[in-house]
Amino acid sequence: MTQGTQTKPVDLFVIGGGINGCGIARDAAGRGLSVTLAEMDDLASATSSASTKLFHGGLRYLEYFEVRLVQEALEEREVLLKAMPHISWPMRFVLPYHKDMRFESETPTSRVLSRVMPWMKGRRPAWLIRLGLFLYDTLGGRKILPATRTLSLKGTPEGAPLQDRFEKAFEYSDCWIEDSRLVALNARDAEARGATILTRMQVAHATREGDLWRVETKDMESGAEATHYARMLVNAGGPWVGRIIHDTIDLPSTEGVRLVRGSHIVTRKLYDHDKCYFFQGEDGRIIFAIPYERDFTLIGTTDADHEDPSQKPVCTEAERDYLIAFANRYFAKAISAADVVWSYSGVRPLYDDGASSATAATRDYTLKVNATGGAPVLNVFGGKITTYRRLAESALEKIGEHLPLAKGPWTAGVPLAGGDFPVAGFDALVRETQAAYPFLDGTWARRLVRAYGIEAKDILGPATQAEDLGRAFGATLTEAEVTWLMDREYARRAEDVVWRRSKLGLRLSAEEIAALDAWMTGRHDRKDSRADAAE
Numbered sequence: 240m241t242q243g244t245q246t247k248p249v250d251l252f253v254i255g256g257g258i259n260g261c262g263i264a265r266d267a268a269g270r271g272l273s274v275t276l277a278e279m280d281d282l283a284s285a286t287s288s289a290s291t292k293l294f295h296g297g298l299r300y301l302e303y304f305e306v307r308l309v310q311e312a313l314e315e316r317e318v319l320l321k322a323m324p325h326i327s328w329p330m331r332f333v334l335p336y337h338k339d340m341r342f343e344s345e346t347p348t349s350r351v352l353s354r355v356m357p358w359m360k361g362r363r364p365a366w367l368i369r370l371g372l373f374l375y376d377t378l379g380g381r382k383i384l385p386a387t388r389t390l391s392l393k394g395t396p397e398g399a400p401l402q403d404r405f406e407k408a409f410e411y412s413d414c415w416i417e418d419s420r421l422v423a424l425n426a427r428d429a430e431a432r433g434a435t436i437l438t439r440m441q442v443a444h445a446t447r448e449g450d451l452w453r454v455e456t457k458d459m460e461s462g463a464e465a466t467h468y469a470r471m472l473v474n475a476g477g478p479w480v481g482r483i484i485h486d487t488i489d490l491p492s493t494e495g496v497r498l499v500r501g502s503h504i505v506t507r508k509l510y511d512h513d514k515c516y517f518f519q520g521e522d523g524r525i526i527f528a529i530p531y532e533r534d535f536t537l538i539g540t541t542d543a544d545h546e547d548p549s550q551k552p553v554c555t556e557a558e559r560d561y562l563i564a565f566a567n568r569y570f571a572k573a574i575s576a577a578d579v580v581w582s583y584s585g586v587r588p589l590y591d592d593g594a595s596s597a598t599a600a601t602r603d604y605t606l607k608v609n610a611t612g613g614a615p616v617l618n619v620f621g622g623k624i625t626t627y628r629r630l631a632e633s634a635l636e637k638i639g640e641h642l643p644l645a646k647g648p649w650t651a652g653v654p655l656a657g658g659d660f661p662v663a664g665f666d667a668l669v670r671e672t673q674a675a676y677p678f679l680d681g682t683w684a685r686r687l688v689r690a691y692g693i694e695a696k697d698i699l700g701p702a703t704q705a706e707d708l709g710r711a712f713g714a715t716l717t718e719a720e721v722t723w724l725m726d727r728e729y730a731r732r733a734e735d736v737v738w739r740r741s742k743l744g745l746r747l748s749a750e751e752i753a754a755l756d757a758w759m760t761g762r763h764d765r766k767d768s769r770a771d772a773a774e
């Protein structure tokens with residue numbers, strides 16, 4: 240089936256609707272470029288919904304001397320927090336200290352230390368962690384986030400869930416981010432600034448025709464094919480970046496991507512306070528335990544090489560058991576596989592810097608333009624959720640060498656939809672929303688304000704009782720919210736809503752999710768047939 244040809248070329252065609260593709264599309268549209276973005280599945284369906292969900296500097300990267308990356312990420316935390324105080328919030332991290340903590344043998348810091356202090360035998364000393372945290376506190380121009388402090392674990396709420404052998408901890412700041420909502424909101428902002436966002440649209444092939452790219456797309460639902468033209472291509476395919484280079488656009492490139500799988504498990508809530516734990520292992524790795532979705536605890540992650548991007552990453556039994564055993568070296572009350580209610584897994588598309596272990600491979604991003612033989616293409620390797628906005632700015636710098644930009648960098652501090660309120664104003668906004676809609680209980684109001692910020696009231700509209708919000712799908716999910724997600728945030732199937740735009744999948748039964756899917760499919764089909772009739 241052929242859908243047709245978009246003969247008028249756009250300036251930029253972006254392949255991939257993860258955080259990097261959507262961040263670049265937003266920045267480019269805001270600088271006056273015409274932009275089309277194609278995502279072959281749902282937005283954030285790959286790595287960008289499977290992260291640990293932290294805007295963080297990455298304390299452990301300091302051991303690899305990745306100072307540029309850490310500094311940029313630390314500086315970004317507060318810039319991003321201010322632009323999205325609904326989907327991002329400050330968190331405190333408790334790092335219990337014990338003398339058995341060891342480095343990964345690969346880290347440059349461990350190599351230096353074992354030369355000058357061989358008696359340490361790979362141990363990670365407390366003074367070194369304190370030094371790292373001092374750098375962490377000072378490198379990033381922190382204004383909102385509180386500083387590092389030392390904490391006793393004896394008789395404190397932070398010590399209560401841990402084994403007695405832990406007596407002392409360091410506590411420092413980073414931020415939480417709802418990763419998949421971040422992607423959808425960037426896509427919305429890009430569209431509001433003129434971009435076209437196509438989801439469930441695969442880029443099957445792209446070839447150079449002189450100064451233009453001819454891009455062939457395939458609608459993954461209807462099978463319809465279409466041709467687009469663009470002056471420049473951005474390959475933000477995440478784990479598929481290498482495959483796109485070699486198969487989809489046929490570039491003679493030697494750049495490599497290293498795919499490193501990371502898995503998380505979700506358990507019932509393991510402790511009562513709202514801080515996270517940063518656990519160091521005896522293998523040099525670290526994991527987090529994080530309060531999650533009010534009633535749960537998130538534990539992760541692993542690092543395992545992953546060969547094929549098309550092979551859906553899943554948390555293997557071995558990874559689950561590794562995370563359980565790791566956490567059990569800290570928690571007083573041991574957890575078991577029976578406590579795991581959900582798991583997820585994602586693939587980090589890291590630039591292949593030749594590091595020997597998956598843990599050691601660089602987390603920094605690399606942008607490469609290929610303009611030999613016609614229209615240019617920008618390939619995006621690596622990156623973190625935390626640095627997506629800075630990555631987009633660097634991408635625009637490179638794009639600007641080929642296309643005229645109407646203005647310079649503009650995204651710092653510009654709020655995403657729903658986020659135009661002060662960082663300290665979240666609780667007041669929840670109270671305001673509840674006062675305007677007294678039928679919402681505290682948990683429901685909080686959930687809506689966390690997800691939609693000041694737009695929560697646009698979803699609730701003139702409702703005066705829960706029944707006014709239409710069909711109830713369970714766990715406070717209503718027709719009004721699902722309709723909003725379908726019409727404004729590109730949701731198409733139940734899983735887009737219950738595992739990405741929200742995490743209500745943790746609370747809904749399989750039957751409830753199936754009923755939601757049937758309802759969404761019916762609504763989508765009815766909309767399609769109305770559009771066909773109007774043509």
Ligand SMILES: Cc1cc2nc3c(=O)[nH]c(=O)nc-3n(C[C@H](O)[C@H](O)[C@H](O)COP(=O)(O)OP(=O)(O)OC[C@H]3O[C@@H](n4cnc5c(N)ncnc54)[C@H](O)[C@@H]3O)c2cc1C
Pocket residue numbers: 254255256257258259260277278279280281282283284285286287288289290291292293294295440441442443475476477478479483487499500501502540584585586587588621622623624625626
């Ligand atoms: C386990 C784990 C934990 C992490 N934790 C953190 C963290 O706490 N903080 C942090 O800052 N970073 C974290 N990261 C890193 C961060 O998640 C990634 O760097 C980021 O999500 C990568 O985004 P992306 O847009 O490059 O890739 P993706 O999100 O994978 O997006 C690429 C998209 O391209 C699409 N695509 C591919 N081929 C085609 C095609 N031919 N046509 C159309 N579409 C196509 C895919 O469907 C996909 O949606 C973590 C990563 C992992 C794996």
